Amino acid sequence: xxxxxxxxxxxxxxxxxxxxxxxxxxxxxxxxxxxxxxxxxxxxxxxxxxxxxxxxxxxxxxxxxxxxxxxxxxxxxxxxxxxxx
Amino acid sequence: xxxxxxxxxxxxxxxxxxxxxxxxxxxxxxxxxxxxxxxxxxxxxxxxxxxxxxxxxxxxxxxxxxxxxxxxxxxxxxxxxxxxxxxxxxxxxxxxxxxxxxxxxxxxxxxxxxxxxxxxxxxxxxxxxxxxxxxxxxxxxxxxxxxxxxxxxxxxxxxxxxxxxxxxxxxxxxxxx
Numbered sequence: 001x002x003x004x005x006x007x008x009x010x011x012x013x014x015x016x017x018x019x020x021x022x023x024x025x026x027x028x029x030x031x032x033x034x035x036x037x038x039x040x041x042x043x044x045x046x047x048x049x050x051x052x053x054x055x056x057x058x059x060x061x062x063x064x065x066x067x068x069x070x071x072x073x074x075x076x077x078x079x080x081x082x083x084x085x
Numbered sequence: 086x087x088x089x090x091x092x093x094x095x096x097x098x099x100x101x102x103x104x105x106x107x108x109x110x111x112x113x114x115x116x117x118x119x120x121x122x123x124x125x126x127x128x129x130x131x132x133x134x135x136x137x138x139x140x141x142x143x144x145x146x147x148x149x150x151x152x153x154x155x156x157x158x159x160x161x162x163x164x165x166x167x168x169x170x171x172x173x174x175x176x177x178x179x180x181x182x183x184x185x186x187x188x189x190x191x192x193x194x195x196x197x198x199x200x201x202x203x204x205x206x207x208x209x210x211x212x213x214x215x216x217x218x219x220x221x222x223x224x225x226x227x228x229x230x231x232x233x234x235x236x237x238x239x240x241x242x243x244x245x246x247x248x249x250x251x252x253x254x255x256x257x258x259x260x261x262x
Contacts, residue, residue, distance in 0.1 A: 026167075027111070063167055
């Protein structure tokens with residue numbers, strides 16, 4: 001039997017490399033979703049990892065670090081925030 | 086085929102319109118659904134459409150303040166959870182960590198607030214203040230001194246104040262439920 005392919009569609013999925021069903025501690029939205037000010041997950045609303053191993057939506061974390069009360073510390077462990085490379 | 090890029094474009098034009106529900110409201114909504122209120126606490130919403138402003142009453146079932154009903158207001162601003170909720174006691178009470186204007190001295194409402202905390206953490210903190218008033222971090226120095234030097238006397242003064250009597254010349258509100 002010969003098959004002639006007339007057209008084909010490709011499908012792909014993506015997810016962040018974080019444990020399943022985890023949520024951002026700041027906005028409490030899934031990492032695979034986006035922070036509460038964004039509409040599209042993915043590159044438009046990326047995650048940020050700290051050297052302390054804690055992860056947040058980048059927008060959530062930057063907004064926290066911009067507040068005076070944050071004193072530049074990770075919201076989880078209150079150590080100075082250093083973005084992991 | 087679904088055109089992903091055009092969906093994205095549609096969304097970004099929708100994004101420009103002001104969102105109806107603020108990030109703070111979304112987060113408070115989540116906090117409220119996760120809330121497990123103990124029997125000693127009750128929450129009321131004067132305006133059912135406004136989740137950011139509500140009242141809380143605490144009726145401690147043990148400790149110095151047993152038998153009283155203590156009322157607080159919560160005001161959450163649009164920067165929540167980056168700013169802590171503003172919590173005030175609306176009665177005049179005799180407590181080492183609550184001043185006569187109703188300001189509450191609880192570390193997580195001030196210098197130790199962080200956005201991974203939620204309303205439940207604040208409620209647990211408030212509950213704890215009534216079970217274990219803390220003489221080391223006072224807003225009402227007289228009450229703190231009293232607690233530190235003579236627990237029995239402090240207990241008596243708390244009971245007096247809760248009945249609406251005066252303690253050292255200051256009259257307090259009757260908070261007995």
